[in-house]
Amino acid sequence: MIDRIIDYALKHRLLTILLVVLVSILGIIVYLQMPKDIYPDLNAPLVKIITENPGMAAEDVERLISFPLESLLNGAPHVTRVRSESTTGDSVVTVEFEWGMDIYLARQIVSSKLELITGRLPLGTTQPILGPVSSRMGEIFEFAVIGEETNPIELRSVADWTIRYRLQGVRGVSFVINLGGFVKQFQVYIKPEMLKNYDITINEVKEALENSNRNFSGGIILKGSQEVLIKGMGRIETIEHIKNTVITSRNNVPVYVKDVAEVKIGGKFRRDAASHNAKEAVYVTVEKQYGGDTLAAIRNIKNALTQIAKDLPENINIKPFYDQSILILKSLKHVEASIFEGAILIILVMVFFMWNLRSSLIASLTIPFSILIALVLMDIFGIGLTVMSIGGLAIGIGKVANGSIIMVENIFRVLKEKKGQASTLELTSEAARDVGKHLFSANLIIILVFLPLLTLKGIEGAMFRPTAFAVAAALFGSLILNLTLKPVLCSVFLKEKHLKDRKNPVIEFLTKKYHSILTKSLDHKKFIIAVFVILIIGAGISYNFLGKEFVPPLDEGAIMASTVMLPETSLEESIKMGTRVEKIFLSFPEVISVSRTTG
Incomplete structure (x- = not known):
């Protein structure tokens, strides 16, 4: 053949x-x-289940939500490990499947299991949802939303409603996570004495706000050969809309929300915070799609951020501080350069010897x-x-x-x-x-x-x-x-x-040298054998003292420092400690920037 x-x-x-x-x-x-990355994807297929019950204590979340979900999913086919994280009001259960398992089949298995337990969760618990299709190595791009003398509420609103929504539609992006700032809320502060005066309960105020915060259809009016759709506009858009919401009436006089409560714009009670260079900021992490092309995704993200930056308020800016493509291209270029140098050396050897x-x-x-x-x-x-x-x-x-x-x-x-x-x-x-x-x-x-x-x-x-x-x-x-x-x-x-x-002078020279060495070696056979035995034994002993690690360390030009405090430490105290650590890092002239998340 x-x-x-x-x-x-x-x-x-x-x-x-x-x-x-x-x-x-x-x-x-x-x-x-071809998709390019530093290492192959080293993650087994993972499916995250996110469940919320606002206000529930972490211990109750673990006992009443996380543990039943873990028990249910431990028996699912092809599952190798189930673990969970429980915090105040939130449960995140991570299901790990066998290597080679199709990620979408894994999600289908989890979804079918969740149908068996949804009705048995505590009152007030949201429907368990599956997290995005991504991996632990999927965090490919991070940046901070910053603004001089800008309210943290405004920073978070821009990050949530402008940046995140547009990034989630970018090709290759799986999920966008925002941390820090304050989620904007219309807050209604009830006055107990006014409730008593009007004989109104808190539940009535709540129902009035919920029922009025919607648009509705009023049917159709025929006008000649045309139809006109009637639409009732009721969604709340400003504080005045909330204040003028009617709760009930007393003696044919309407009772408004402003009569029994004070309405303000404020930040939602938060369990996380973020900063950039010791100043309040929103920390944004972008995750790529499972098995996606990292370089292509980052390129699309950068193009999208360039367009988004043009639409942001003048006092708000986007500052990237982690770009995985830099490390990928740097590593690949080093290896490719080594291949090129090796090829040149081999060609030179060919020329000299042939x-x-x-x-x-x-x-x-x-x-x-x-x-x-x-x-x-x-x-x-x-x-x-x-x-x-x-x-x-x-x-x-x-x-x-x-x-x-x-x-x-x-x-x-x-x-x-x-x-x-x-x-x-x-x-x-x-x-x-x-x-x-x-x-x-x-x-x-x-x-x-x-x-x-x-x-x-x-x-x-x-x-x-x-x-x-x-x-x-x-x-x-x-x-x-x-x-x-x-x-x-x-x-x-x-x-x-x-x-x-x-005649090849290189071959002739090396042949003479080799002939001389070979002749001497044959004259001292025992000595040569003894030397090689000693070298082999020495190599075997040295092997046991060599350092061992799975992959060599990569210098990304960054240091990740973790500050651990007692569990009962308040978020405010943790923020103060984190800010102090940031300022210590920033005191070094070699440090370009420092970003922090807390919570």
Whole structure:
């Protein structure tokens, strides 16, 4: 079969070159469009269940809401772990599924389970809802909404009703989280003595406000050939609307809300706060869609924020302080630069050792073409461009060069030794078939070495499968090139006039040195064996003292500091302590900005 592939490629040389060029162009297109990230997604599918019961104590939320939900979901199929967080009035239950589970099937399983418990939750509990489809590594962009001498209520209103609504419609965005500021409220402060005077209950005031805060249809009026829709306008928009809401009547005199209460605009009771550079701000976190392209999502977010900034009040600004794309591009550029430098070194080594520029260049073409073929295969099998997959390509560069050197060097040797005995095409075919089977078996053995990594499960598989696949894909690409493109190029560019016998001073020098070292080694066999045994034992002992970690640390140019206080510490006291910590950080001239969330 290998001989047939070689003969077919040499028989259809133009077709072979055309196919390689087309696949290479496809590889370039794939590279530009592939999703890029630092690491593969290392999260098992997660589904969050958010339930609220305003005002309920954290202990009761845990006992009456979180625990029943956990118990119910622990028995769901494919669930590996269930955990919860309970705070005053809020319950967040996180359900973790097996690796490889489809996230939408997982959400469907959770939804079907929730139907069994909804009616058994305490009075006043909202319908449990599923959180956004995102992962723990999905927080890709963060910024602060700031404003000099701007009311925190106004900051939060702009963040909630202008920024968040528009960002949630951006392609690639899953969810937008706002922290800090005060949620704007129309607050009604009841006067007990006036309620008693008018003989009105608090519930009557509440019902009056709820019933009046709506628009309603008044039917249709026929006017000739036209219909006119009657619409009653009742939704509350200003404080005056609340004040003039009628509660009831006494002695045919209407009793208004303003008669029994004071109405103000204020901030909702909050359990979180945020600041930027020790000043009140709204901290906004943007999460990407599950499995989405991080770079594309961030690019869309930046474009959207540019447009949003034009519509904001003059005293309010958006200040980004975390952009994951900077780290991604920086890391990928470093790895890509290493690949390029490695490729240049390999080509230089080829030139020095083969001592023929044409042969060296033909052999070196395997490196870029095999990488492009590997990129196409990675795209077909859904492998993204990460530090791990690019690292696999870097490993493959050195390995793909071996086969191309063997193939080109053997063709060069046969063409030189049998010059004139047959045509260049026939001699090339003979030389290629001599080593073709051996190259195939050698590449196959190396690919098989990496196959166990492709069978890894869980977080180890998610981390190392891209590396193993990239190496195997690069080797497969080089094997195809060595059996097809290399013989074709040699038959075209290695003519008789290029087959001059030249001495290689590099090889001669290294051969003499190696002969000298080998002779001395054979004269001191026991000593050499003893040295290698000692080195092996020393390496085994040193292994136990090496530091071990799952992934190397990444320098994002930022420090995350967590201040833990006693559970009963008030939010105001926590804010004061957090502000003090911010000012300490800002006192260092190297610090550009400090952002804080509390609660």
